[in-house]
Amino acid sequence: MEPVGQQPEDNGEAAKEKVTLPIKQGSIHGFESLHRLLEASLSPQLFQEVSRLLLGLNCGCPLERIALLETTTSVSEKHYFDLQAFRFHADKEPLREPRIVRVGLIQNSIALPTNAPFSEQKTAIMQKVKPMIDAAGASGVNVLCLQEAWMMPFAFCTREKRWCEFAEPVDGESTQxxxxLAKKYNMVIVSPILERDLNHGETIWNTAVVIGNQGNIIGKHRKNHIPRVGDFNESTYYMEGNTGHPVFETAYGKIAVNICYGRHHPLNWMAFGLNGAEIVFNPSATVGELLQPMWPIEARNAAIANSYFVGSINRVGTEVFPNPFTSGDGKPQHSDFGHFYGSSHFSAPDASCTPSLSRYRDGLMIADMDLNLCRQLKDKWGFRMTARYELYSELLAQYLKPDFAPQVIVDPSWQKRP
Amino acid sequence: MEPVGQQPEDNGEAAKEKVTLPIKQGSIHGFESLHRLLEASLSPQLFQEVSRLLLGLNCGCPLERIALLETTTSVSEKHYFDLQAFRFHADKEPLREPRIVRVGLIQNSIALPTNAPFSEQKTAIMQKVKPMIDAAGASGVNVLCLQEAWMMPFAFCTREKRWCEFAEPVDGESTQxxxxLAKKYNMVIVSPILERDLNHGETIWNTAVVIGNQGNIIGKHRKNHIPRVGDFNESTYYMEGNTGHPVFETAYGKIAVNICYGRHHPLNWMAFGLNGAEIVFNPSATVGELLQPMWPIEARNAAIANSYFVGSINRVGTEVFPNPFTSGDGKPQHSDFGHFYGSSHFSAPDASCTPSLSRYRDGLMIADMDLNLCRQLKDKWGFRMTARYELYSELLAQYLKPDFAPQVIVDPSWQKRP
Structure with missing residues (x-):
């Protein structure tokens, strides 16, 4: 289904056509999401049961959709972005009021061909994303997160350094x-950008800027784990982050950002949890067949293991670059790294999750979540209490030593087979 | 769907009828597995696509079933146990021969009412499980794992200490x-039992005994994380294990055992990985709606994050006890803790997995796996190389201090809402 390995025409015109072509529903091979595929194929009763199983709805209640304003839904139709909104269930508590927060995720494709002037590309992406941010604001979203490096094409597969010119300081154009918009809508916005660190030799980082609901910059976090996978050896452009695992205490709860490849590292998820996060965003840019099966698993597991909500965001579309490149897989040169499959969604600490946004279209996913659910699950399952962290602190300290000897018990009666 | 909270008649006759009643296919409300439900409901073409997505089959090949001997399948029909067998895909390597291992998982219900004499109960379970072990042996299974505390009812919800009498030393009756059978079939067998530690004051442990393919005892591992959830405060019976995270180097590869509740702890999974495990078994006993959504997520995530295979096993059936008990949930006393939903399955490091065994019947799940796949995924994704363990060793050391201060950045312009 995924166009990985497909070789589009590698000239500017082809690129232009490919990235600007509006993708109409039904015109694409494949399906927008597994959820919609099953909904279209099963009887309503059976679909409800399968959906309950796949989404982990334990509370006995069906998946609850939020009705949004007509004006918002018409904006989504006009700009052809996927709009979905759900509510997670939590128990009422005797001593605390519910702490219900409305959270949004935005996924998008780029707006102009990658051979357009960089300033025009960036402006066009902002213009493309703005109706979705407006829709989030008009829907009363309290905390919104954009996708990884949202203000540029994800050009790191090219190995060309000129794409660094998209980088901005934390208080740069995109942040401004x-x-x-944050101030206008009284909304916290998490903005993952390519950062230019002016105070440290103009180095480049992969950074999420956290903007408070009054328009102030609360702080930043830099991507902790850098992939060296396939075409994405991103250490060509930036190194491992030096900001630890900060949790940002905003007007609407404690949030953190696990950028992209960090989702493959359970310890990274854990660290945000130990620092008290209630919602962890995973803004990403990921393509292709091999990654897609991991996508829902890792996010849901993180939500379960750490008793917090996770918002997973992936960009959309196939990005075609001016100069063809090889991918270290023995195949001929080509001009794109594959299809970013969108599929943004939320996961909850009770193991439930929402359906995913479209694999092909821009989208805004909204969920209402009572942050009290985090502690309810901690009390119920006791994962923190039973974690025996001292064992693992000691093990990791040992493991770090070059002469670490694994704990292996060899079967004495076993002799190596010839 | 799950009979949690249902109140069976709490007398011996009801118990006897309930646990000895053979469950016939189709006679039960509900369905045996999600996979079979979808197979029966979707067109073959659509089922293949949905199955590919749900099972994470990336390699382009459909799920490959293994054809077993006619004699084996007829044994499964005679004894009415679910029998499924699959093959995982791995690449051929230029320098290493494939290391293909055939691995088996057995799930089962108990065999006699829980008010029968203990010795008869234990013998009856052995007799019930033996045809499945024989079927595994006859099918050429190299490594076989049974479910948690397989030689007894999972009586810990009763809080009655008399069930401790089922406990055995590591070289006791069940092991013998x-x-x-291990020797007869040249098969490694992992046997999770309730252990009586004679050399340490006759204390009780939740232990997996690892038996080599020549019938020798290679060693043991004791459950690291003990639940205090719902009716399962198992620390009433045994405490946290003191055997670390051993990996057993057998004739057929390096295996480890993450017993039951340890699957909720990513650090526990990690530790077996750091010690070099290629297959980690998760023998379990778990019931009800709340746990079931976590079941496939946690195992698959562990396989992905640690680049090893996981074999997940859960017992089957509803176990009715002689004396009713309450469950700390305000509900009336009852005699069972709910339905153990089976659903044993394998997960692979490439994010794929097999369908699950029945939710209602005994079963034997077999899979062929090339252990080379573990290193192939390590090389591909580089999770170990990019893990930054030093960060987490330091964080855990800090976290263990009573005065640990989380890394929190408070929005200075935020004032607490009234």
Whole structure:
């Protein structure tokens, strides 16, 4: 289904056509999401049962959709982005009021061909994303997160250094653009950008800027784990982050950001949990067949293991670059790294999750979540209490030593087979 | 769907009828597995696509079933146990021969009412499980794992200490029973039992005994994380294990055992990985709605994150006890803790997995796996190389201090809402 390995025409015109072509529903081979595929194929009763199993709805209640304003849904139709909104269930508590927060995730494709002037590309992406941010704001979203490096094409597969020119300081153009919207809508916005660190030799980082609901910059976090996988050896462009695992205490709860490849590292998820996160965003850019099966598993497991909500975001579309490149897989040169499959969604600490946004279209996913659910699950399962962290602190300290000897018990009666 | 909270008649006759009643296919409300439900409901073409997505089959090949001997399948029909067998895909390597191992998982219900004499109960379970072990042996299974505390009812919900009498030393009756079969079939057998530690004050442990393919006892591992959830405060019976995270180097590869509740702890999974495990078994006993959504997520995530295979096993059936008990949930006393939903399955490091065994019947799940796949995935994704263990060793050391201060960045312009 995925166009990985497909070789589009590698000239500017082809690129232009490919990235600007509006994708109409039904015109694409494949399906928008597994959920919709099953909904279209099963009887309503059976679909409800299968959906309950796949989404982990334990509370006995069906998946609850949120009705949004007509004006919002018409905006989504006009701009052809996928709009979905759900509510997670939590128990009422005798001593605390519910702490219900409305959270949004935005996924998008780029807006202009990658051979357009960089400033125009960036402006066009902002213009493309703005109706979705407006829709989030108009829907009363309290905390919104954009996708990884949302203000540029994900050009790291090219190995060309000129794409560094998209980088901005933390208080740069993209941040300023979002600060106005954050203030206007009284909304916290997490903005993952390519950062230019002016105070440290103009180095580049993969950074999430956290903007408060009054338009102020609360702080930043830099991607902790850098992939060296396939075409994404991103250490060509930036190194492992030096900001630890900060949790940002906002007006609407404690949030953190696990950028992209960090989702493959359970310890990274754990660290945000130990620092008290209630919602962890995973803004990503990921393509292709091999990754897609991991996508829902890792996010849901993180939500379960750490008793917090997870918002997973992936960009959309196939990005075609001006100069063809090889991919270290013995195949001929080509101009794109594959299809970013979208599929943004939320996971909850009770092991439930929402359906996913489209694999092909821009989208805004909204969920209402009572942050009290995090502690309810901690009390219920006691994972923190039973974690025996001292064992693992000691093990990791040993493992770090070059002469670490694994704990292996060899069967004495076993002799190596010839 | 799950009979949690249902109140069976709490007398011996009801118990006897309930646990000895053979469950016939189709006679039960509900369905045997999600996979079979979808197979019966979707067109073959659509089922293949949905199955590919749900099982994470990336390699382009459909799920491959293994054809077993006619004699084996007829044994499964005679004894009415679910029998499924699959093959995982791995690449051929230029420098290493494939290391293909055939691995088996057995799930079962108990065999006699829980008010029968203990010795008869234990013998009856052995007799019930033996045809499945024989079927595994006759099918050429190299490594076989049974379910948690397989030689007894999972009576810990009763809080009655008399069930401790089922406990055995590591070289006790159950082990001896399996040693003969291990030798006969040249098969490694992992046997999770309730252990009586004679050399340490006759204390009780939840232990997996690892029996080599020549019938020798290679060693043991004791459950690391003990639940205090619902009716399962198992620390009433045994405490946290003191055997670390051993990996057993057998004739057929390096295996480890993450017993039951340890699957909720990513650090526990990690530790077996750091010690070099290629297959980690998760023998379990778990019931009800709340746990079931976690079941496939945690195992698959562990396989992905640690680049090893996981074999997940859960017992089957509803176990009715002689004396009713309450469950700390305000509900009236009752005699069972709910339905153990089976659903044993394998997960692979490439994020794929097999369908699950029946939710209602005994079963034997077999899979062929090339252990080379573990290193192939390590090389591909580089999770170990990019893990930054030093960060987490330091964080855990800090976290263990009573005065640990989480890394929190408070929005300075945020004022607590009234």
């Amino acid at each position: 653009f979002l600060q106005d | 029973f399996l040693q003969d």
